[in-house]
Amino acid sequence: MVASVSPNTEAYEMPPTIASERSLLRNASVDEDEFPIQQSEKGLLLKLGCSFFLFGLINNVLYVIILSAALDLVPPSTPKGIIAFCNIAPALVAKVGWPYFLKGRIRYTQRLVGCCALSAFGMLVVAFFDSLFMRLLGIGLASFSSGLGELTFLQLSTTYSPPSIAGHSVGYFSSGTGAAGLVGAFLWWEVRGLGVRVGVGLSSVMPLIIPLTYFFLLPSPAGFGPTTPYDNTTAYTALATGEEDIAGEEEGSSRPLADKHHVYLTLNDKWRLVRPMLIRYMLPLFCVYLFEYTINQGIAPTLLYPVPDHPFLSKIIHSIRDYYPLWQLVYQTTVFLSRSSISIGLPPLPSHLLPLPAIVQFGIFLTLTVESAIGIFPSNTDEAWSIVLVFFLISLEGICGGSAYVNVFYRINQDPPSPETAHDIERARQEREFKIGSVGFADSSGILFASLFAVPMEVALCRQQVSRGKLLCKGL
Structure with a gap:
């Protein structure tokens, strides 16, 4: 049975030489029979x-x-x-x-x-x-x-x-x-x-x-x-x-x-910890989820094309009702892959690149909005190129969303304690727990705002498509 554990408030020093030897044993490639640990x-x-x-x-x-x-x-x-x-x-x-x-x-x-x-x-x-x-x-x-x-x-x-x-x-x-x-x-x-x-x-x-x-x-x-x-x-x-x-x-x-x-931790202590994280961690996470879920709930339902007459795509898409489930499947798959990036051994994003997924996500949001409204992707009689480009952008959307999540929380987890609490183990422990727990409202609030924006956005985009003679959204 596993109980929750926490550090005691008393520490003792291990000689650097012993610590170094122990580190070498842990990191070296050694015979497992010789070192069963x-x-x-x-x-x-x-x-x-x-x-x-x-x-x-x-x-x-x-x-x-x-x-x-x-x-x-x-x-x-x-x-x-x-x-x-x-x-x-x-x-x-x-x-x-x-x-x-x-x-x-x-x-x-x-x-x-x-x-x-x-x-x-x-x-x-x-x-x-x-x-x-x-x-x-x-x-x-x-x-x-x-x-x-x-x-x-x-x-x-x-x-x-x-x-x-x-x-x-x-x-x-x-x-x-x-x-x-x-x-x-x-x-x-x-x-x-x-x-x-x-x-x-x-x-x-x-x-x-x-x-x-x-x-x-x-x-x-x-x-x-x-x-x-x-x-x-x-x-x-x-x-x-x-x-x-x-x-x-x-x-x-x-x-x-x-x-x-x-x-x-008092409320003043918590505000002191939150303040430097607002721009560094919370804003990128909020923006990524705001754009991501607005795309999923407000734009993706309007990304509709005629059923393709294509050797491969025609085996996947049989009616216009197949587009939205396809976009969701592509999105969920790439989110899973990108959220698994650290667990499969890929290096985390450097701290200064944490806003990058949000910036790319904003570009995807704008591109898909314009494509839905006026149709900017090249197309021919079977719309194959438009479908492929949307497929690519939805994949990139999932990668950005998953990467933002795993890298933000990974970086918060790795943050060192503040200098004034570095030697107060119990306070440093509570600060680490609070910091990683305090950021979660950023992604949830982004999803909540997206759910409020998505409904009028879907309606507006469908009206715009109808005004230019594309009636597919009315057939769902």
Whole structure:
């Protein structure tokens, strides 16, 4: 059983020579029979990667299932945008509320078990109630749980050290969230024939994978050695076991239960940490998601062409109703690949290039908007070139979105502590947890704003197409 762990406040120095020898042993290519710890560490890394991949997959898959099932969850007269709104707004509330307004040590076990129960309950409400209000309520509960779960898993990654191990956790969590798009859409395609009650009801058992993974697969941070992150003096600290988590300061409480020193971040402390991240991390993430989801929800439904008379494309596209699912499949696939970039060994983006995905995404947004409105891509009788160019741009859109997500959170995870808290281990720990948890509202708010812009944008683009004689959007 894995308990949440945190560093003690006392550190001891390891001689540099020993630290150097230990580092060499870890990094060198050596005989595993001579140094069996190498095999043990490989096994721990595999378990850690699988655990965080499952966390990302299960935490986000219900979100995708809800969106995929939107047509079946509400009456035909109800705008489908209300599903998207109820599926993101509660998650945004969770991402703002928990890191900014609660203080103290995070109780990971209680929080994750609570998220699991809330997700399962929300999906059961959707499954067993037919009224629109109750289904939207169930979607909201599952959304709140997903938002809280995402920031919790990102915060959990900061409890691992050294930085390479913490980055390993973030990379695999990001890969899991990318896989959720493909897995969720596929699962609903397979079970939708069973109806909402059975199909959504079956999906309600999926959150149980999270506590099973947490208790039985996730390795303890202590298993990777007692190195404290970001300490150039090679300081080491003994990592706690489960007893410290039980005796530690309770999340949301200002009363210390057993700590010698009462440590928690005030609102002023949190604002001090957030201020330098607004432009560096939050703005690029917000912009990427604003453009990305406006493309997906407002522009992609209008990227329609006659059914192609082409040897290859005609095997994929049989009617104009096939275009939008095709664009979504291309998008979800490239998001998964780009969110997996770090976990498969590709180097992360340098910090100064973090705005690049947002800039490219804006260019894609403008290009596809103009193409939808007036038609700028070269075309012939079968529209093959237009379809190929849109395919390329949607692929690039997914790459930009996934790259922005994984690289922003990876870089936050790798940030060293502030100089004034570098030697206060408990405060540095809480600062790392808050920083990575505080940024999540940027992507969710971008999605929320996009859902508000997308509906009038789709209507306007369709009207523009009709005005120039292209009536395909009216035939859906």
